[in-house]
Every structure is written in C-alpha cells, then in structure tokens.
Amino acid sequence: MALDVDKDGRVGCAYYVAMDEELVLEEEIPMGGIEAVDTLLLLVQPTSVIIPNRAPGDLIEFLERDAYRFDGSEGSDGEQGSYILRHVVSAQFDYDAGKEALTKVDVEPAKPDPVQVQSLEEEPVQSIGSSSHNKLMRLAERINFESCLSVGCAGAVLNDLERRRTAEQPSTGEDGDFTFSVRSVKMESAEDTMIISADSLISLQILQSELHPNPQTRSSNSSEPKAKEALSVTGLLQALASSAQGKRRLRQMLLRPSTDLAVIRERHMSIEILLRTENSEIAKNMRKQLRKLKNPKTLLRHVRRGVDRVRGQLSLRVGDWKALLRFAMVSAQLKHATHALKGASHIPLFSKICSEINVKRFLHVGDIIIRTIDFQLSKDSGRTEILPGASEYLDGLREEFAHVRRLLAELRESVAREVPEEVAEHIRHCTVMPQLGFLVAVTIDVETGEGIYHGQHHPEGEWTMCFVSGDMVYYKNQLMLDLDVQYGDLPSRIADEEIEVIMALAAAVLEHEEAILSASELFGELDSMLALALAAEKYNWTAPTMTASNVIDIVDGRHPLQELLVPSFIPNDCALAGGCGASDLEDDRLGMSNGRKASFPSMLILTGPNSSGKSVYMRQVALIVYLAHTGSYVPAARATIGVTDRILTRIATRETVVNDESAFLVDLKQAAFAMNFATRRSLLLIDEFGKGTTADSGSALFTAYLTYFLGLGTERPKVLAGTHFHEVFENGLLMPGEDVAFGHMDVRLDPEAEDPDEAVTFLFRLLPGRGSSSLGVLCAASNDVPSDVINRARAIVALLDNNESLLEACSDMTQEDKRRLEEAELVARRFLALEIPSRGREQGGSVPIRDMLRSVLAPGEAPTSGA
Template identity: 60%
Template sequence: MGIDMDKDGRVGCSYYIAIDGALFVEEDIFMGGIEAVETILLRVQPTTILVPARALGVLVEFLERGAQRLESDEASDNKQGLHILRHLGSAEFDYDAGKVILAKVDLGPNLPDFLEVESTAEHSANYVGSPDHSNLMRLAKTINLESYLSIGCAGAVVNDLNRRISIESLDTDAERPLAFQIRSMKMSTPADTMLMSADALISLQIIRSELHPNPQIQCSNRSQPKLNECLSVSGLLQGFACTAQGKAKLRRMLFRPSTDVKLIHERQRAIATFLRVENHEALLGIRKHLRKIKNTKTLLLHVRKGVDRMRGQLSLRTGDWKVLLRFAMASIQLRESVSSLLGSSDIDSISKIRSDIDPRIFISIGETILKTINFKLSMETGRTEILTGASDNLDELRREFAHVCQILPEIKGELLRDIPEWAAEHIHHCTVIPQLGFLVAVTLNPETGEGVYSGQELTGDAWHISFISEDLVYYKTSAMADLDLQHGDLSARIADEEIRVAMELAAVVLEHENAIVQASELFGEFDSLLSLAFAAEKYGWVAPEMTTSNIIDILDGRHPLQELLVSSFIPNNCRIAGGVGGTGAEDKYLAISGDDEATDPSMLILTGPNNSGKSVYMKQVALIVYLAHIGSYVPATRATIGITDQILTRIATRETVVDDESAFLVDLKQAAFSMNFATRRSLLLIDEFGKGTTMEAGAALFAAYLIHFLDLDMEKPKVLVGTHFHEIFEHGFIGPRDGVAFAHMEVRLNPEAQDAEDQLTFLFKLLEGRDERSLGVLCAAINDIPSDVIKRASYIVSLQESNEDLVEAYENSREFDQGRLEEAELVARRFLAIKIPRTGRGREDISRIRAMLEEVLSIHDEDTDMYSEDRVPT
C-alpha cells in the first residue's frame, strides 16, 4: 500500500492485492486526517506500507506505531508489528509521473483509436491522438485523475511491483515472471457508502481484533502476525460464513455499509428468501456443499506456477487437485440446489449463479481430473500419481519399466554364471536407479572401501564404482551399460511424461480460469448473504424498513452483542429525526425537495445513574442503523431507518503511552471531527464529553457543543447524548426547546436494605424525562470500594447537596480529623524527645526499646475522648 497526506489533512491511498492481481486507487479524502488513515488501515490490513520521504511527521509517527521492528534488539516489545513500513523517494509519489505509469499498465488488448496524429518523443501525452494521450484518455474512464495524492501513491506502488518483477525475472528457470502482475485496476469511491470512522468502528465494537495469545500461532507461516477476532459484530457475522470467499465478501460489506436503497432492498429480499420455512432443509444442504469450496485464487496460482515453473517435478500437491475436483463437483451441486430455492427468481445473486455458471465446464474439469490423477495411489505414495490410461506413452513406459524390473533377476543369474563361484554370495541384486541407470550391488569390504568382488577374473569387463551405501557398493559394468543404452533412464522418462500430463491437465484447468474465479466469487457473495440470514434466524432479527425520510424509529431495539452476555435483555424504543433541509434544498437521497417540518426531536439527551445502560442504549441504536445499511436484518421488533450518510462517535477515549496527547485532547479531536463533517443525514453519539477537564470548563464546552448542533435548525443531525452535567439544564443553558428530548434509565432504590447490592436495582428501561441522580457513591459501594472511602464520599456529597462551603465545613465539622492530626503530632514529638540507649541485640535490650516505643504511642483516655469514632459526622 502507498499512502500520503498533505498539511491540509487530505489523504491519498493506493494498494495492490497480490492474490487477485488487482490495483485499487482510492479517491482523495479531503480533510480526512489521521482518522481517515486509521480507517483505511483497518479496512485493507496491508502487509507493507510505502510512504514518501517528505511525509508529514504525524503520518510517519502514526504508521510507525504498528510497524514491524527490523532491528535485532531482542528486548524490543513491538518487534512483531502489523506491517512493514518503507520510506521511498518523494519523486516516486509525483502526480505526473504516477499518471504516466498508470497509463502504461497493460491490462489486456486496447480498443482501436480512430484518431491518428503524429506524436513526438517529448511530451507525447500532451498531443491529442498520441499513444500516451490515448492511454490517459482510456485511464480517465476508470480513474478519477483529480485524485492527485492517490495517483501519486499508485505510481509508487506500481514502481515497487516492477522492481519485484525484475528481481524475480533473474530466476533463469522461470519462463516469465508470475507474481506481482496487475490484471485489473479499480477506483474506490465513497459514493453510495455510509462513512464510518475508525473511532466509530472500534467504539461500537464492529471490529475488535487482538494478537493471538499464542506467540507461535501469531507468526506461523505468515508475513504478518495473526489477529484473533474478539466479540464484535464482524466476528459474530463471519462465524456463520462457510467459505473464505464469503468471509472476505462479508468483511467488505461491513466496511462499506451502503446508502443505495436498491442494493439494501436486494440484500433484504435475499435474506427473506433464505428465511422461508420451505427453504430451510435445502439451505442446510447448501451449507454442506459450501464448506467444500476453498479459495480457488490460491489454487489457480499454484496451477499457474505448475505450468510455468516446472523444475523436474510436479509442483502441485495431490491435495490441490483434490480441492479443485471438490470445487468442480460442489459447483455443479450448488448451482442446482441454489436454483431450486423457492422465491429466488428475483434475487440478483441467485440469478447470476443460475445464468453465469455453466455446469458443462465444471463437469469437463471434474472428469479430466478424475481421468488423470490416481488419488488412492497418491495417498499411499505421498506424491502425485497419474492414472493408467491418461497417456498412452506413459503407459508404454510403465510397461517397459515393469518388464525391466521382472528381468532383473534373470540379469543377475547371467552375471552369476560368469563370475567365480566364491564371489556369488557377495552379489546381492541388480537394480535400476533414476539418473544412474542399471547397477550391480556388491558387499562392501570395510578394509579396502570397495566391494568384496569387483570384476576379478573377468576379461574385457571393467567394474566402476557408482556410489557406496551403508554396507553395499554399487558398480556399473559393461552389461549394465548395455542395458542403459537399450532402455535409457526409464525413471526420468516416466517422470518427464508425468509432468507433461500434469501440465496438460493444468492447461485444461487454466482455460476455464475465469469461469472458476467467477463461480468462486458468486458463491462467496451467496455465502455472505446466507450468513446474514442465519444470524437473523438465530438471534431473532427483523427486516428494517429503509426510507428516504431523515428519521430513526425503532421499536424494542436490542444490542446485538450485549444481549448475548446477559440472561435477559430489556429492549427499548428510539425515535429521532434529523433536519429536513432548507426550503427547496436538494437531498441526493430524496426524489423531491426536503421542505417538510420535522416534528420529532433531533437530539435525545440521556441522564441518570451510572451503570444504568445509557451507553449500551446509544450503541444499540447506532448498531441497528449500521446493520440496516449493510442490508442485514436488525435486533428489534420493528425498525424504520432513514438513509444515514455517516455515524460519528465521541464515546471511547483511546489512550496509549506512545501518544503525546492527553485524554481530553483526544476527546476534543473527536468532537471537532464531528462538528466539521456532520450533515443532517448523520448520526452522532456523544457520551460523557467534557469529563477530562474541570467541571466548570467541561460543562461549558459540553453545552456549547450541543447548542452548535441544535442551532443548525433545518440542517441539524440526529444526536444521542449521555451526560452527568445536570447543571447546564438546571441553569437553563439547554432547556425545553424544539428538537430536544430527555430520557433516563429506570432504577429502583431501597435505602432500607442493609447490603449495598440490594439498595439499587437497575431495570434498564428507558423512560421519558430527566433524572438528576447519578448515584455514583452507591455504585462504588456495589463495586467493592472500601467502606471508609464510601462513608467519607457520602459526607462530602451531603455537603455539596446542601450548598455548604466545603472548606469551611471541613474546618469546623471535621474535629475527628483535627484530633487525629494533633495526636499524630504529639506522638512525633514524643518520639523525637526520647533517647534510645546504645544496647546490644539481646532479648532484654529489645524488650526495653519496645517498652519505650509503647510509652510514646500511649495516649491518656481524657486526651482521646474528643476523637472518638462516635464523633465522626455521617
């Protein structure tokens, strides 16, 4: 991946996927900043990142945090990073150079150009009709040439690929370089995509990956550490996918939630079809077939290497042929099973499987493999074996080899007739060995290092040692040389013929490479939709109604992850609406101008006790909106979701020791991002903003933050807020007004209960109105904070609630603390006044010193009455 960012925060990116041979060029993201970079890294997960030498320090510092440490310092804790970071010359990221490089990428035959103009060698791209100009015009059809940073990044990526190809081409055995070829070029655009920042993806637990706890598994046969998916929406849904292709498709859906209502409805129709009762048994069978589908891109890469890079042996394992055979057979069965699903005639993904997958191709592939590979014998020998009948020439060579093996005892008999009788017992056998031919095995004489018999008393026959193995010496005789001339190296000829047959089989498979890849992609898309259906069935999700109205209306919504961790989950409703836009304002999601007045609040402010479920409620609303935009069903009884262009969060403060930013500064950056980029189609989640500074400053910033969105009037976004800053409402900074609603989570108090756990009961039910109670001290007691701390905190809270001066109250009413201080001072003075004699370390000496210390610590009863525990205020 190549990535760059300018001083204004514009981000450009391009990346290459080796297994697909695809080069992706992202559109420049204006004012994206590090947040956009982090989101791209989460989505793409690159193994190598290229940056220009002139890259901004903030970008380099951010990328270095997750980079692999190549130094050999064993004490480095971050040696095993997620990617390799490489710095290239800034000239490689030049826009003009990148544009020319992309124009020269060969993606196949070009269309004829009907305008021919004589070109010059210099600046030929500027002349209309020149080859370079034609290439640029053709490139402009698929790539936005105004994405200056991204095109520069793409040029750096292509240059790096060319360097890798040049290195690989140095291999003289290779007929042509295979890896790092660009077979397709695509432009990734944010159009029709709901934007999700990295903060939103992590805060809402849409993704949540961590390094695998086993260090050996982390780095086993991988170019980057293995990540373990924790409890997250991604892990939840991908657990239902049966194929690697399905997991990849599902991941792309998760990272690119759509705002295209047509696409969302298409996915919902597919899920509805899969959930029909009459299709249940058929889908169980389909899942069994899907589990037989492997990643064909990797297999085809092995096949292609087997054709182009034969080095005297079959490079394809038997297991690869078996997987291809299973894929061919499963493809035929899957096409028939999918086509038989009831109500699937109008499902686009199923229609493509029915029309684009030709069963005759896969029948031909399967029959060819079955007629070529002997799977049973291959399993026994551990190598790829060719079936009898696959090649007449191979069968003839095998018969000849079998005949030679049969006559070897006769050859030994003829040899024994010619040699002395005493030597017969030292001749073990005659054999044929690949590359060495026919040989005679003789007992080794350890003293001479030669055979006990080596052709003595034979005239005209010289015995030459070929090699020595353990207690045998192998000789080449004139008779063995004659057999070599007569039959040749049969083993090598058989191996060559087997390779030729395997290459022919590989060529047959590669003739249908596009059909295999297309089928694999279609099955992956089907698998991803099927996983959404099985998740909806298992967890009781329903189809949301997608609307162009700017509202969120949820009945009995649930958190898709939290409900898995509790015995019973209390559902809650939500109804908010964003601005409708000014009179005559055009909305790309509406067919008409949005000039209706909004009657529902745009901002819902949640107050009430800690740990009552406010944050879970806010997150569940956002996750329901998010799931609706990927085309999934949602955890609710009913949901009407308006098209949302982005979800912005100010929830989690992600601190790390490698940052030089305070927690409050991180919060401010998240808040600034939401204020700069939110539209009336956006959903904002604001939880406990302003808590990182003084109460007065935090409350002031929080109030101004909310008022900013409320003052947007017709352009105000949908906002969910959680706070404990009650003073801004009590003093009227934000009071009852249009667009604001208050709610809280219901709790029950029982002050008479002895145990703290029984005094507070959370009901997790959303009620209208504001609750001024925070009950933080009681929550602390429930969570095992020491009783003396709870007692002191309760006393301070009581003083605050009565509006007393804490300093004065502390001085006048905390006599117990004052007495303790005086007592401590008295003990300290007594200790300094005593004279400890220089004594030995005997028992009597130690007892004398202990008695002196006890006298120092002794306080008369009349001196301590005023400090009694009974005097502690409650």
C-alpha cells in the same frame, strides 16, 4: 500499501492484494488526516506500508507506533508490530510517474476500444494516439485520475512490486508462491458508501481483535496472523459463513456499508427468500455444499505455476486437483439448488447464478481431471499419478519400463554368473534410476570403501563406481551401458511425459479460469447472504425498512452482542430525525404522517445512573443503523432507517504510552473530527464529552458542543448524547424542545436496604425526561469502595445539596480531631522547652538525648542537666 498525506490533510492510498493479484486505489480523502489513515490501516490490514521521505512528521510518528521493530522492541500494543514500515524517495510518489507506471500494467480492457490509433514510435503518455494514452483512457474507466495522491501511491506500489520481482525470492506462504504480478486494477470510491472511522469501528465493536494464543507466534514476524477476531459484529457474522470466499465477501460488506438503497434492498430481499420456510432445507444444503469449497484463486495459482521442471517432479498436489474437481461438482449442485429456490427468480443474485454459471463447462473440467488423475493410486503413493489412457505415449513408456523391471532379476543372475563364484553372493541386485540409468549394486568393503568386487581382472575392465548408499556401492559395467543404449533413460522420459500431461491438463483448466473465478465470486456473495440469513434466524433479527427520509425509527431495539452475554435483555425504542436540508425535497417512503415525522427530535440527551445502560443504548442504535446499511437484518422488532452517510463517535478514548496526548486532548480531537465531517445525514454518538477536565469547563464545552449542532438548523445531524453534567439542565443551558428530547434509564431505589447491591436496581428501560441523579455514591458502594470513603462522600453530597460552603465544612473539626491537635501542640511545646546540653560538657553530667525525647512524648518527671 502506500500512503501519502499532504499539508492540507488530503490522504491518498493504494495497496496490492497478493491473493487476487489486484492493485486497489482508494479515492482521495479530503481533510482526512491521521484519522483517515487509521481507518485505512484497520480496513486493509497491510503487511507492509510505504511512505515518502517527505511525509509529515505526525504521519511518520503515527505509523511507527505499530510498525515492526527489527531490534526486538515492542510497539504500542505490546507486540513487535503488525506491518513493516519503509521510507522511499519521494519521486516514487510523483503523480506523472504513477500514471506512467499504470500504463505498463497489462490488464484486460473493460470493453473494446472504439478507435485504435497506430503510431510508428512510442510517444509520451500525454501524446494523443499513443498506446500509453490509449491505456490511460481505458484505465480512466476504472480510476479517477483526479485523485492525484492515490495515483502517486499506485506508482510507489508498482515500483515496490517490480523490486520484489527482481531482487527477492517469491513470497512463500501456506497458499503457495506469490509472483507479485498485477492482473487487475480498480478504485474504491467513497460514493454510495457509509463512512465510519476507526474510532467508531472499535468503539462499536464492529472490529475487535484479540492476540494469538501462542506467544511465540505473536512475537515472530511470520506470515501467520498475530491476532484473530474476538467478540465483535464482524466475528459474529463471519463465523456463520461456510467458505473462505464467503467470509471475505462478508467482511467487505461489513467494512464498507452501502448507502445505495437499491443495493441494500436487494440484499434484504435475498435474505427474505432464504428465510422462507419452503426454502429452509435448500438453504441448509447450500451451506453444506459451500463448506466443501476451497478458494479457487489459490488452486488456479498452483495450476498456473505448473510443475517443477528443475526436479522433474509433479509439484502440483493431488489435493489441488481434487479440490478443483469438487468445485466443479459443487457448482452444478449449487446452481440446481438455486433453481429450486421458491420466489428467487426476480432476485439479481440468484438470477446471475442461474444464468451465468455454465455447468457444462465445469463438468467438462471435472471430466478432464477424472480421466487424467488416478486419485486412489495418488493417495497410496503420496504423489500425483496419471491414469492409464490419459496418454498413449506414456502408457507405452510405462509398459516398456514394466518389462524392464521384470528383467532386473534376470540381469542380476547374468552379472553373478560372470564374476568369480566367491564374490557372486555380493552382487545384491540390479536397478534402474532416473538420470543414472541401469546400475548393479555390490556389497561395500568397509575397509576400502569400494565394492567387494568391482570388475577386478574382468576381461571388459573394471566397473565404474557411481555412488555409495548405505552398505552398497552402485556401479556401471558394460552390460548396464548396453542396456542404457537400448532402453534409454526410461524413468526420466516417463517423468517428462507426466509433466507434459499435467501441463496439458493445466492448460485445459486455465481455459475456464475466468468462468471459475466469476462463479467463485457469485458463490462468495451467496455464502454471505446465507450467513446473514442464518444470523437473522438464529438471533431473531428482522428486516428493516430503508427510506430516503432522514429518520431513525426503532421499536424494541437490542444490542447484537450484549444480548448474547446476559440472561435477558431489555429492548428500547429510538426515534430521531435529522435536518431536512435547505433545498431537499425528499420522497418520504415511510408512510407515516408529517405530524409523526415532525415530532421526532434531532437530539436525544441521556442521563441517569452509572451502569444503567446509557452507553449500551447509544451503541445499539448505531449498530442497528450500521447493520441495516450492510444489507443485514437488525436486532429489533421493527425499524425504519433513513440513509445515513456516516457514523461518528465520541465514546472510547484510545490511549497509548507512546502517545504524548492527554485523554482530554484525544477526546477533543474526536469531537473536532465530528464537527468537521458531520452532515445532516450523519449519526453522532457523544458519551460523556468533557469529563476529562474540571466540572465547570467540561459542562461548558459539552453545552457548546451540542448547541453547535442544534444551531445548524436544517443541516443538523442526528445526535445521541449521554452526560452526568446535571448543572447544564438545572441552569437552563439546554432545554427540551422540538429538536431536543431528554431521556433517562429507569432505576428503583431502596433507601432502607443495608446491602449496597440491593439499594439500587437497574431496569435498563429508557424513559422520557431527565434523571435527577447519577447515584455515583451508591455505585461506588456496590463496587466495594471502603465505607469511610462512602460516608465522607455522602456528607459532601449533602452539603452540596444544601448549597453549603465546602471550604467551611471541611475546616470544621470533630472533638477527636481537636483532642489530637491539643496533644500535638503540647508535645511541640515540651520539645521547644528542652535544654539540650552542649557537646563540650563532661559525659558524667549529661543526660542521654534519647531519654529526653521520651520525656517529650510521654510527659513525667523530666531529667535535668547538671545545671
């Protein structure tokens, strides 16, 4: 992954996906800064990050926090780093160099060139008619070349891939070798995609990683992942997918929510079809079939890699052929099951599966594999075995080799008859080996290290020793040499022919590579829809109504994660409407009256006790909006969701010991980011902003922050805010009105309860109006804060409620305090009245200092000096 940030905060990014052999460019993010870089790292999860030497200091500092440390020290997360950070010369990030590098990528054109211009010599990239210029024109169909920083990043990635191809060994993982070739290039655009920052992804628990349970794996730099998805929306839904391609496609959908209503509605319709009662068994069978699929990209990479010609072995595992055969069989069954779905003919996904998947081609591939590979014999021998009939020439070689093996016992007897009788028993056997041919094995003489007999005094001369193995020495004699001439190197010829057969099989399979990969993508899409349908069925989610209107109307909404952790969850409603836009005449597809829509506020301010559910409520609203844009059903009885372009949060303060920024400064940066990027279609979550400073400054900032958004008029976003600054409302700084609504979480108080846990009961139900108190003292008492602290806090709260001066109240002393102060004063006076004897006086007339001090602390008859 290559990253570049300019002085104006624009962010460019490009990365290479080794599994797909694909180069991806991200469209430039204006004013993105470090926040955008943080989000890209979270989405891509790179193993290596490249930046130019001229990169700004804050980018370098930010990336170094989580970079791998070769000295063994730990990063900000307590581990050795999740990626390798490399600095390269800035010239590798040059825009023109990036364009030049892209022209060298051999990718298939999206469509045939309408005009082909021939040139005698290769011209510069800018020359019209040159082959490089034609390639750039084709790439322009996929890439926005106005994203200069990202094009430069693509050049840096391509240079690094070239370095790896020439200077390093291929990367070997559990999925095989990566050749670092580029088969496709694409650009990810922010158009029609909801923007959600890294802070929001983590604050809302859309992504939540936990460390690998093995400490050695966590601290190593191996390819094995150091973390896994914990309790999060992504982890919750990915667990329901059946195949690797389904999990991957689902992650893509979750991390790039769509704002295209057509795409979202298509996914909702797909889920609706899969949830029909008459289709339940078919959907269940589809999940069962999808579990049998392995990732065909990995399998086809193994096929392209072929066999190991150096060792002359079939390095392609028989399990890969079996997986390809299974893919062909499952493809036919999935297409048949898709045909059987009721009401699915008008859904694009199911139509594509029925029309684009050519079952005959896949069955042909499966038939070729079945007629070539002997799976049972391969299982028994532990290597890939070729069936008889796959190659006439191979069958002939095998028959000839079988005949030779039957002759080996006779050969041993023939050799034994030609040697002296006393050593005949030491002729162990005859064999034939690849590259070595026919050999005779003789018992070894441990004293000499040679065979007990090796042709001594034989008319044809002594035998030639080839090698020693165990207690035997292998020799060539004249008979073995004659057999080599007669039969040749049969094992090697058989191995070579097996390689040719496998290569022919691989070539036949690769003829259908594009069809297999295309089918795999469709199956991944199908699996992701099946996972979302299963989530809707399992967790009682419903289909939201998506609209172009700028509203959020949720009835009985629930938090998708929190409800899994509590015995019962209290649902709540939410109704918000953003600004209508200065010149925006939207098509209102809600079917609600203008009066109802106009009654929705754009800002809801929540108050109420700590632990009453305010934060959970705000998060659940954001997650329902988020899930609706991924195409998923949502945890609510009913929901109407308007297109939301971004979700911005000021909730969690992510701190680290290597960051010299205070918690309050981090909060301010999050708030500033929201102010700079919020639009009228944005949803903002603001939880206790201003708590990191004094109450006066915090409440002032909170008020000014909300007032700023209200002052945007028709461009105001939808805002959910929670606070404990009650003085804001008591002083009339924020008043309820047409655009602002107050809400609080309901509680029941029992002032007579002796147990603090029974004094307050949280009902977790949202009610209109403002809560009168945060009940901080009661919350402290129920969380085992010492009673002395609680009593003192209650006394101070009572003084504040009565508008009494805390300075005067704190200066008043109890009778006990006065008595102790008087005693301390007497002690001090007695100490000052002491006459300490001088050092020069005789010891006999002095009083011990220790006794004099005791007299000060315990008054009585004080000893005197001799004076």
